[in-house]
Amino acid sequence: MQGVNHWFGDGEARRQAIFDVSLEVTRGSLTVLAGPSGCGKTTLLTLVGCLRSVQDGSVRLLGTELHGASAMKQQAMRRRLGVIFQAHNLHESLTALQNVLVGLQVHGRGGDADVQEAAATHLLNILGLGERITYLPARLSGGEKQRVAIARALVSNPAVVLADEPTAALDRHSSLLVVRMLKALGRDRGVTTLMVTHDDRIHQLADQVLFLRDGRMTAGAN
Numbered sequence: 446m447q448g449v450n451h452w453f454g455d456g457e458a459r460r461q462a463i464f465d466v467s468l469e470v471t472r473g474s475l476t477v478l479a480g481p482s483g484c485g486k487t488t489l490l491t492l493v494g495c496l497r498s499v500q501d502g503s504v505r506l507l508g509t510e511l512h513g514a515s516a517m518k519q520q521a522m523r524r525r526l527g528v529i530f531q532a533h534n535l536h537e538s539l540t541a542l543q544n545v546l547v548g549l550q551v552h553g554r555g556g557d558a559d560v561q562e563a564a565a566t567h568l569l570n571i572l573g574l575g576e577r578i579t580y581l582p583a584r585l586s587g588g589e590k591q592r593v594a595i596a597r598a599l600v601s602n603p604a605v606v607l608a609d610e611p612t613a614a615l616d617r618h619s620s621l622l623v624v625r626m627l628k629a630l631g632r633d634r635g636v637t638t639l640m641v642t643h644d645d646r647i648h649q650l651a652d653q654v655l656f657l658r659d660g661r662m663t664a665g666a667n
């Protein structure tokens with residue numbers, strides 16, 4: 446990102462939420478975005494994730510400029526991302542496994558159904574949900590649902606993972622598992638993760654921690 450500004454609302458209600466933000470995230474790294482509630486973390490994630498259009502400044506994602514990118518281009522870029530947001534948005538009528546497989550369909554990945562199912566099952570196993578792959582979300586705890594959403598985001602082998610508080614509902618053991626998994630994906634496959642989290646333990650494991658305050662980058666936690 447270079448010199449990014451962003452506004453919400455129109456007319457009298459128009460407010461600037463992001464002020465001249467520049468940042469760089471290296472391929473394969475785990476970067477944490479931190480800062481108080483309302484400082485603009487989610488806004489930045491949604492700009493990188495092509496979920497909002499860039500209004501001012503430059504956002505380059507995987508070598509592509511997003512400022513001025515067409516809707517089609519933005520859609521194509523979204524297919525290369527794995528997105529984990531706070532609201533899990535699991536389909537209530539689908540099992541854990543089926544919810545993960547939806548992650549592949551959304552990304553337009555064809556291929557052998559058995560291979561896909563094996564990949565999804567493998568991820569759910571690693572995330573400690575092996576016993577629950579046939580459960581509907583209603584029978585899963587908040588943390589279990591969150592892990593299904595994580596598996597869904599990762600199953601399509603995204604180049605970039607964007608995660609907003611992905612470990613908020615997880616205990617210490619599961620949080621560390623998820624972060625170690627993301628770090629391993631970075632090391633082995635060059636997957637880049639940009640994550641919003643308040644969890645200090647994750648800050649310690651990150652390659653880079655960026656702090657925001659009132660929509661501006663700051664030098665450190667304050």
Ligand SMILES: Nc1ncnc2c1ncn2[C@@H]1O[C@H](COP(=O)(O)OP(=O)(O)OP(=O)(O)O)[C@@H](O)[C@H]1O
Pocket residue numbers: 453454462480481482483484485486487488489
């Ligand atoms: N859709 C919107 N319309 C108007 N204002 C918005 C909208 N989304 C965010 N804002 C405002 O922009 C600012 C940044 O919000 P944002 O959600 O990015 O903060 P955050 O750091 O992610 O907060 P939290 O940690 O509470 O999730 C806040 O002042 C918020 O009220």
